[in-house]
Amino acid sequence: MLMMHLCDLLAILVYGLHHMPTGWCLNCTASEGFGPLEFFDGDCCKDIICHTLTTEVLCISCSATNLCSVRWFKDDELFTPPSLDGAVYSNADGSILQIDPQTPSLSYVGKYTCKVCNRTHTVEKTFYVQGIEEPPYTDPPLECRISSCSDQQENLGDNATFVCSFCAQEKTNELKMDWQKMEDGNWTSVSNLNITGTMFTTWKSNVSQELCVSTVCAEFFLVITNVTIKTYGSYRLVTYVESTNQSSATNPLQLLQGPGVSDVTITVVISIAGVTVVILLIILLWHAINLEVRLFLKDRFGTVEEKGQRSHDAFVAYDSSSEEDRAFVLEFIRPKLMACGYVVYVKDIDVNGGASFAEEILEAVEVSLRCVLVISPTFMSSRLMGLQVNAALDQMTEHQTKIIPILFGDIKEKKWQQIKGLSALLAILRCIHYKEGKTNRNKFMKRLLLRMPKRSKRERTSDILLNSTSDTTPLTPDL
Structure with a gap:
């Protein structure tokens, strides 16, 4: 029995030594x-x-x-x-x-x-x-089209930046770059250029792009600091995978000279000056022909006024005691209007016998479509001035008779403003000015004809004026 226990103990010891x-x-x-x-x-x-x-x-x-x-x-x-x-x-x-x-x-x-x-x-x-082992990469780098990889335009002294993008699948991280400039017919690396005052800086960054086969695309930058005349020209980017010697290049990119601030300013000034000259020419041309155009439109497209019971186109009121006023009316205004086909009533010529002068004036105003008032210094002091002005005002108010005031001679505004009826009349009406020897008679008559009623006859006013007696009065500016 003891021997058996010793064997078991020895077995346990051997097992422990074996697994220790x-x-x-x-x-x-x-x-x-x-x-x-x-x-x-x-x-x-x-x-x-x-x-x-x-x-x-x-x-x-x-x-x-x-x-x-x-x-x-x-x-x-x-x-x-x-x-x-x-x-x-x-x-x-x-x-x-x-x-x-x-x-x-x-x-x-x-x-x-x-x-x-x-x-x-x-x-x-x-x-x-x-x-x-993977098959070796054999495809050239693929260009990712971006807007900054295009021609640039910069002024002297400014900075220019080109940014182009390429990818090469899993080889994108290995892509190397070489920015080059065309010099004397050969592409030269910008790192070998020595242009005084200009510095070339290049770098690479990886960005996410969906346009490439790979999800990662590399952007390659070229910054040209202080553009000079020698800096302008053609550039390109060459990218390559160093381990496979596969390369690609962009199309030539142009660095062009900008318009410059001074050139832009000159262009703007010239443009503004040109537009100003054109506007002035148009204004001068219109000033020269506007009366003819307005007369033409009136004769062709104006409305003929119904005379009704009125027998005259115009009644001319003036100071008949003044020789100068009489000559102006009887030798100039009346003949011109009659030559244009108008029926004109003029004091001292068309007065009918048997009636008082005051009654004749009132009747003449009543039967006329227009009342032409020749206002001169002597007219304002005339005893009949008030009668003629008041008659004209009454007809303008009650019967729509239109009044055409003509300021004849040297008329002081301060003086006619002191005359009650006359000041009220001139305050609401546009006057036609005439000074002997200074006013162009032809233009004066055109202004007067524009205020006259449209004739029922077919002949044009401009034709009649051209065919009338020539006027020798110098063509001086209107007042």
Whole structure:
């Protein structure tokens, strides 16, 4: 019986010595390292495939229950992170190995073994990281069309900026650039240009673009500081993938000279001056022909006034005691109006016998469509002035007789404003001015004819004026 117990004790001792962990695993604390040692079922797969042309993160897990220590081996050689570039522990007990390569490399491919132990057991697990070679990239970089990759126009001393965009799928990050300028028939890198006072700056940035095959597109900048005459010309961007020697280039981009502030100012001034001259010419032309145009429109499209019981077109009221006034009316106004086909009543010529002069004036105003008042200095002092003015005002109010006031000679406004009836009349009517020797008679008559009623005859006023007796009065400006 004793012998049997000794055999059992020896067997237990042999088993314990066989499963006892090595020295590196004896650092378990008092509260750990007991119980079964097993890997978690949810760990990573045994074989991990690593894409050799990317920088994806590899994660290898040896998490287990009741573990004390973990050792890692690559290709059966012990290593401790970060002895392998980019390898780190991702948890406190070191059971998860994370490899975060900064550049794609085949150095991470191989056999990875983890050995896990506790007070009573040691277990291990092996992983194989495989590399997959991709077909080499053979396509040239693809240009992404953006508005800033176009011709630029800048003035001397300003800055110019070209921005062009390219992508090359997963090779976009490897894209290199060379901004070039056409010099003497050859494309020359801007880095080799030496233009006094001008600086060329280039850089690259990656941005998201939907226009490219890849979701990432690279923008290439060229900034030209202080544009000079020698800076103007043709530029282009050459992009290339250094590892495959595939390249692409933009179409030539032109840097053109701007109009300049002074040129713009001169252009604006010339344009304004030209418009001003045209407007002045139009005004002068209208001033010269507006009477003819208005007479033509009146004769062609004006409305013939119904005379009714009225037998005269106009009654001319003036101071018959003044030789100057008589000559103006009898030798100029009356003949001209009659030559144009108007029936004119003039004092001293058309007065009928048997009636008083006052009655004759009142009757003449009543039977006329127009009352032409020749207001002169002597007319304002005439004893019959008030009678003629009041008769004209009454007819204008009651029978719509239109009054045409003519200021004849040197008339002082201050003087006629003191005459009650006359001031009321001239305040509401537009006068025609006439000064002997200063007023153009032809224009004066045109202004008078515009105020006269439209004739029922078909002949035009302008034709009659042209065929009438020529006027030798100098063509001086109207007053």
